[in-house]
Amino acid sequence: MIALVRQFDRWTRTRPWWWWPASLLFLGLAAWSAALILHPQGEQTFLGANRFGEDCAFLTLTGKPCPNCGMTRSFLWSARFSVGRAFAYSPAGAVLFWWITGGAVVGGLRLIRRDPKALRPPWQFLVGLAFTWVIALYATGYGLRLAGWNPLPR
Numbered sequence: 001m002i003a004l005v006r007q008f009d010r011w012t013r014t015r016p017w018w019w020w021p022a023s024l025l026f027l028g029l030a031a032w033s034a035a036l037i038l039h040p041q042g043e044q045t046f047l048g049a050n051r052f053g054e055d056c057a058f059l060t061l062t063g064k065p066c067p068n069c070g071m072t073r074s075f076l077w078s079a080r081f082s083v084g085r086a087f088a089y090s091p092a093g094a095v096l097f098w099w100i101t102g103g104a105v106v107g108g109l110r111l112i113r114r115d116p117k118a119l120r121p122p123w124q125f126l127v128g129l130a131f132t133w134v135i136a137l138y139a140t141g142y143g144l145r146l147a148g149w150n151p152l153p154r
Contacts, residue, residue, distance in 0.1 A: 021110035028104020031097065035079035038072075043152070045072055067142040070152050071096075088153050092137035099129070 038045050045052045058066035074093030077086035086094035110118045144150050
């Protein structure tokens with residue numbers, strides 16, 4: 001694992017300064033584009049008149065939602081500024097969508113200012129956010145859903 005981290009570190013150091021900010025900006029634009037192109041309707045998502053995606057295989061096999069059930073619809077409702085619906089489908093998905101959006105804004109500002117370290121938060125803050133997202137929103141939200149609290153909206 002350590003060798004993989006070192007290899008990734010060497011790889012990132014050989015890229016031009018603008019590579020990482022541009023990647024953040026591109027990821028944010030892709031998330032927004034996909035979220036606005038797709039249309040949520042009840043339990044399904046549509047691309048134009050065609051249904052997008054299949055039924056969740058985990059849900060079909062077990063009868064219980066998977067940890068990611070509702071994540072796509074949460075992104076779609078977040079992009080439409082319907083915070084309540086987004087959180088009803090997946091609190092972790094809603095926060096992740098806005099986190100990606102924040103990263104895109106930071107990446108865009110870094111490109112505009114030509115400063116790869118602009119708006120750089122301390123690493124402890126980012127690790128705290130990641131743990132909060134994984135434990136409080138993703139795992140706890142999934143546990144509550146399995147316990148019957150916060151079922152997926154129908």
